[in-house]
Amino acid sequence: MLTKKQTQEALAVIADMYPDAECELTHSNxxxxxxxxxxxxxxxxxxxxxxxxxxxxxxxxxxxxxxxxxxxxxxxxxxxxxxxxxxxxxxxxxxxxxxxxxxxxxxxxxxxxxxxxxxxxxxxxxxxxxxGVPAIAVDTHVERVSKRLGICRWKDNVTQVEQTLMKKIPMDEWSISHHRLIFFGRYHCKAQNPQCDICPLLDMCREGKKRMRRRGSS
DNA sequence: CTCCCGATAT
DNA sequence: ATATCAGGAG
Known part of the structure; x- marks a missing residue:
């Protein structure tokens, strides 16, 4: 499992990739x-x-x-x-x-x-x-990314994932981090074809390194 | 746990 | 063809 410090380092890298992540559902109220x-x-x-x-x-x-x-x-x-x-x-x-x-x-x-x-x-x-209430909504992207990176455990349910994320991320960054994790999951750490080969987080990602090994030896 | 369910990517 | 998609209810 990534420590609180490692988690925030990973989120800093993701923040560089998606500084302006926000809700993509169009709405006016x-x-x-x-x-x-x-x-x-x-x-x-x-x-x-x-x-x-x-x-x-x-x-x-x-x-x-x-x-x-x-x-x-x-x-x-x-x-x-x-x-x-x-x-x-x-x-x-x-x-x-x-x-x-x-x-x-x-x-x-x-x-x-x-x-x-x-x-x-x-x-x-x-x-x-x-x-504007601080919150981390755990959807399929947040769950997948958190598990692949090792922010939480593989067997955690969504409630446990949310608890862990809230513990490892400062409250004033919950909402923006949530959106950045979604963007990262949707556009880079995708469910079907994750782009591990060009991932800046590969060094600290257990799942990514495992995947790269699997690809390299086959 | 199962069911709901069409659109899209691979 | 099949997996997956910003899940929730029974």
Whole structure:
């Protein structure tokens, strides 16, 4: 496992690669962000961004989502995938916003996770990006990168990964580091074809060195 | 653990 | 053809 100091050294290198990493889901207010993040489960941001322009033009408020039949909302988000669950969740979520939060998106993570379709990862993204609350949302990229680099253990679950990252990163850098880890995972330390051969972190990466050996001897 | 699920890269 | 995609609910 990388120490706290080694972890921050690795993050400094990643910061050089992606100094301006930020949320890539297009949105213009907390409500749109919440919808976009719910839609983004098991799906790329790029695909979500293809759908949200016309979605957000049609649906401005929680009332708008409740007003249409479920089947119509399903069709409007069909290309995202998992659309039946997501349409149902968005309707329930909007209902809750109106009934319990005056139509506004709550800022508290504990309130956010009570909403349909909102788990810890989504709640962290919304709290962090929309409201500036320090948080590290552990998605597939953050988990993969953290495990490959050895910031956490291979068998850690997402909760353990989040705890470890919060311990090894200063709180005022949680949000920016989270986005940089995502960029690093999405564009460089990719799931399918990681670019270990040109990786500035290869020296301190167990998995990378293992992969390079495997490639070199075959 | 399984199911949801279309789009995309390889 | 298959793995994967800013996961969450039952």
């Amino acid at each position: 907390p409500f749109e962000l919440l919808i976009a993040v719910v839609l983004s489960a098991q799906c790329t941001d790029a695909l979500v961004n293809k759908v949200t322009p016309r979605l957000f033009a049609k649906y401005k408020t929680p009332e708008d989502y409740i007003a249409v039949p479920l089947e119509e909302l399903e069709q409007d988000i069909r290309s995202i995938g998992l659309y039946r669950n997501k349409a149902k969740n968005i309707k329930k979520l909007c209902q809750s916003l109106l009934e319990q939060y005056g139509g506004e998106v709550p800022q508290d993570r504990d309130e956010l996770v009570k909403l349909a379709g909102v788990g810890r990862k989504t709640a962290n993204v919304v709290a962090s990006v929309a409201f």
